[in-house]
Amino acid sequence: MSILFDHLGELGTGLLTTLELSVLAFPLAVLLGTVLGVCRVSPVPPLRAVATGYVHCFRNAPLLLIMVMVVFALPYAGVTVPLFGSVVLGLGLYFASYVCETIRSGIASIPIGQIEAARAIGLGFGGVLREVVLPQTFRSMVQPLGNIFINTALGSALAAAVGVQELTGSARQFNLTYAQPVPSFVAAGIGYLLITLTAGQIIGFIERKVGIER
Amino acid sequence: MTVNQADPATGALFDELGPRGRKRLRWATVIASIVVLGLVVAVIAQLAHVGQLAGRLWAPLGEWPYQRFLLGGLVTTLEIGLSAAAMSMVVGTAAAIGRLSGHRWVSLPCTAAIELFRSIPLILLVYFFLIGGPMVGIYLPPYWELAIPIVLHAGSVFAEIVRAGVNSLDRGQTDAGLALGLRRQQVLTLVVLPQVFRNLRPALVSQLIRTLKESSLGYVVSYPELLNRGQVLGEYTANFLQTYFVTAAIYIVINFALSRIAELLDRPKSS
Numbered sequence: 013m014s015i016l017f018d019h020l021g022e023l024g025t026g027l028l029t030t031l032e033l034s035v036l037a038f039p040l041a042v043l044l045g046t047v048l049g050v051c052r053v054s055p056v057p058p059l060r061a062v063a064t065g066y067v068h069c070f071r072n073a074p075l076l077l078i079m080v081m082v083v084f085a086l087p088y089a090g091v092t093v094p095l096f097g098s099v100v101l102g103l104g105l106y107f108a109s110y111v112c113e114t115i116r117s118g119i120a121s122i123p124i125g126q127i128e129a130a131r132a133i134g135l136g137f138g139g140v141l142r143e144v145v146l147p148q149t150f151r152s153m154v155q156p157l158g159n160i161f162i163n164t165a166l167g168s169a170l171a172a173a174v175g176v177q178e179l180t181g182s183a184r185q186f187n188l189t190y191a192q193p194v195p196s197f198v199a200a201g202i203g204y205l206l207i208t209l210t211a212g213q214i215i216g217f218i219e220r221k222v223g224i225e226r
Numbered sequence: 227m228t229v230n231q232a233d234p235a236t237g238a239l240f241d242e243l244g245p246r247g248r249k250r251l252r253w254a255t256v257i258a259s260i261v262v263l264g265l266v267v268a269v270i271a272q273l274a275h276v277g278q279l280a281g282r283l284w285a286p287l288g289e290w291p292y293q294r295f296l297l298g299g300l301v302t303t304l305e306i307g308l309s310a311a312a313m314s315m316v317v318g319t320a321a322a323i324g325r326l327s328g329h330r331w332v333s334l335p336c337t338a339a340i341e342l343f344r345s346i347p348l349i350l351l352v353y354f355f356l357i358g359g360p361m362v363g364i365y366l367p368p369y370w371e372l373a374i375p376i377v378l379h380a381g382s383v384f385a386e387i388v389r390a391g392v393n394s395l396d397r398g399q400t401d402a403g404l405a406l407g408l409r410r411q412q413v414l415t416l417v418v419l420p421q422v423f424r425n426l427r428p429a430l431v432s433q434l435i436r437t438l439k440e441s442s443l444g445y446v447v448s449y450p451e452l453l454n455r456g457q458v459l460g461e462y463t464a465n466f467l468q469t470y471f472v473t474a475a476i477y478i479v480i481n482f483a484l485s486r487i488a489e490l491l492d493r494p495k496s497s
Contacts, residue, residue: 055243055251058258072435072481073474074442077453081470085460088467090276162345169347173446180350184357193358201346208345 015190023196026182027203033099033168033178034207038161040104045111050141052116063112070109076170078102083174099171107164114156118149151222158215165207179203283465287472292459296469299455300476306369306451307438310376315433317377318384323414325389336385343382348440351375356447372449376440380433387429391422431488435481442477452476 051063070078079102083095093101122145130144150157172181183200187193243251273279286292324336343351352375359366366374395418403413423430444451450458456473460466 056254056258058255058262062262068482069474069478072439072478072485074439074453074477076442076445077456077470077474077477080445080453080457081474085467085470088276088278089273091272166345166347169349172349172353173443180347180353183350184353187353187357187361191361193354193361197350197354197358200350201342204346204350205342 015192019186019190020199022182022186023179023199023203026177026179026200027207029176029178029182030165030168030180030203031207033096033103033171033176034161034165036100037103037107037168038164040100041107041111041160041164042157044104044108046115046146048108048112049115049119052112053119055137067109067112070106071113073106075102075106075167076173078106079170079174095174095176099168099174099176103164103167106167107160110160110163111157114153114160115149118153118156119145121152122148154215154219154223158211158218161215162208162211165211166204169204278467283468286459286463286465287468292463295459296452296455296472296476299450299452300480302444302450302455303438303441303452304480306373306376306441306444306449307434310373310380310441311434311437313373313377314380314384314437315430317381319388319419321381321385322388322392325385326392328410340382340385343378344386348375348379349443349446351378352443352446368447368449371447372441372444372451376437376443380437380440383436384429384433387426387433388422391426391429392418395421395425427491428488431484431491435484435488438481438484439477 048063048066051059052067054060079099082093082102082105083098086093086098126144126148127140130140135143168178169180171178172184175181177185179200183196186196190196270279287296321336321340324332325340327333327336352372355364355366355371355374359371399417399421400413403417404410408416441451442453445453445457448454452473456469460469463469
């Protein structure tokens with residue numbers, strides 16, 4: 013047990029790496045997912061097809077497979093990204109499909125009267141989305157997007173399988189060196205609980221601030 | 227004709243287009259098609275440039291022994307996916323019933339277990355059983371090294387789905403059952419759960435998709451499921467890109483078919 017406390021710093025570094033991965037991958041997923049979501053509801057058939065195809069591919073493949081592909085197969089295609097960047101990319105690509113679907117259902121939850129009213133005052137497709145639909149969509153999506161953030165943080169643990177020393181990876185490393193399975197994994201578990209509980213609190217706070225009462 | 231029949235959920239986002247709008251839409255379609263095609267061509271050109279389209283690299287995937295190896299992985303994936311899905315549903319339902327129980331000494335531990343397994347990553351559990359188990363003298367067969375973490379994780383997710391289903395059921399159902407003189411246990415098993423499970427048909431299929439995807443962690447424990455086999459085959463024939471491409475295609479086709487089934491189940495029966 014005391015060995016664990018002596019080396020708590022290593023687990024702390026791992027926790028920071030997990031946070032970095034999630035904090036970098038999440039905006040990527042939201043950005044890409046929003047673009048895809050808009051494509052998916054747009055009147056232009058090829059854009060819809062691309063967005064739909066993307067969502068089907070990335071939601072139905074396991075995250076670990078996507079990560080393994082980005083890390084080990086992409087270099088063969090002549091695209092070399094540093095390991096850390098590959099993991100962020102893999103997480104971002106995977107969770108973008110979830111953001112896309114969240115946005116689609118968020119748009120569907122906007123009362124139809126608002127869209128009709130926006131169109132009646134002469135806004136086009138872009139205007140309706142930009143001025144009326146998306147601002148409300150994001151506000152009503154705080155909770156689902158927050159869940160995607162939590163899933164991104166938990167999903168980033170798979171980076172340990174491709175060799176990134178984030179929280180799970182450093183717990184594993186610690187274990188291989190000092191053979192202290194229970195304390196190290198419990199400590200890592202507490203680290204994840206800290207992340208998910210804190211994120212839950214922040215999401216709840218934002219929800220109360222911007223949420224729309226209907 | 228309306229342009230957006232395909233997607234009734236967003237049907238009101240744009241009007242039926244006038245002549246100018248249709249013209250603009252045609253242009254947008256043409257430009258978008260060119261951009262999309264251009265991207266596809268660029269990817270293919272890049273792959274050809276680095277020599278990854280060479281027939282020599284794709285050839286092994288057309289040969290039966292290699293295909294059999296990969297399909298064997300698929301069978302294992304389906305086996306562990308199905309069995310873990312079934313077990314996680316049993317465990318999850320039990321945990322949900324426990325969490326909803328009136329006795330605090332039952333509901334508290336169930337709540338704690340559900341929240342714990344939901345908020346730590348699956349791979350951490352896998353490592354715990356993989357590395358931690360032998361160190362404290364627990365030797366599990368490889369199947370269980372993978373299945374136990376999946377069942378714990380997917381089960382806790384399923385428990386929350388069942389709980390939401392129970393909570394969304396009209397309270398009157400429970401009240402009526404109690405008024406008839408049924409015990410709480412009977413109300414749950416005879417009145418509430420049958421209705422909840424009928425409403426949850428799509429969730430049952432999604433649960434299978436979840437466990438199929440989670441079984442890819444066999445990669446970590448060297449359990450010969452699809453992703454693990456893909457990795458072994460890619461290493462053996464030195465064509466990672468091609469093998470992973472096919473592996474991904476298999477996962478996508480199967481899970482896509484399952485998600486279509488879930489959608490069909492979601493639709494109210496036309497009587």
